[in-house]
Amino acid sequence: MRLFVALMPPETVLDEVEAAFRPHRAAHPDLRWTRRASWHVTLAFYGEVDDRVVPRLLPRLERAAGRHPHRTVMFAGAGAFPRPASARVLWTGLESDLRRLADSCVAAARREGVDADEHKRFHPHLTLARAREPFDLRPLVAEADTFEGSLWTVGEIHLVRSHLGGEAPRYETLAAWPLA
Numbered sequence: 001m002r003l004f005v006a007l008m009p010p011e012t013v014l015d016e017v018e019a020a021f022r023p024h025r026a027a028h029p030d031l032r033w034t035r036r037a038s039w040h041v042t043l044a045f046y047g048e049v050d051d052r053v054v055p056r057l058l059p060r061l062e063r064a065a066g067r068h069p070h071r072t073v074m075f076a077g078a079g080a081f082p083r084p085a086s087a088r089v090l091w092t093g094l095e096s097d098l099r100r101l102a103d104s105c106v107a108a109a110r111r112e113g114v115d116a117d118e119h120k121r122f123h124p125h126l127t128l129a130r131a132r133e134p135f136d137l138r139p140l141v142a143e144a145d146t147f148e149g150s151l152w153t154v155g156e157i158h159l160v161r162s163h164l165g166g167e168a169p170r171y172e173t174l175a176a177w178p179l180a
Contacts, residue, residue: 002162005105006040031129044105060108065177078144086134094124
């Protein structure tokens, strides 16, 4: 099964993101805007994981979550991957240092033989839109860069299964654990 570990922002925060970026949807119909139901912040992407590994992975993630305190975060600004001038992904960033929490989630998987993608530079974000071909998002990023959402508390991590197929992936939370 295809798995990742994520943060699930509260609905009130997602309301703010949606309101802030709604005007840009109409102005950029050539982008494939992500569905709100799929919005999350990925801490660690595991990819395909053997079903037999999952029961051993669960307690490791629980311990990883328990080693990290709650944190206050907020969405702010906008950016694009790989770069705004030739982008495939539009995002809003998360203002907080979540690197150690993400590293713990990667380490939990690695201890069970899961080859989590730890070599990518970790940049916590919420993906808002994608482009099929490289797209110049500099004007949109500049317009949306002033966005600043409300503070919210990260209190748990979620192990999420991604179901591919259809118009868009469907996500299912398999388990969640509180932070310390």
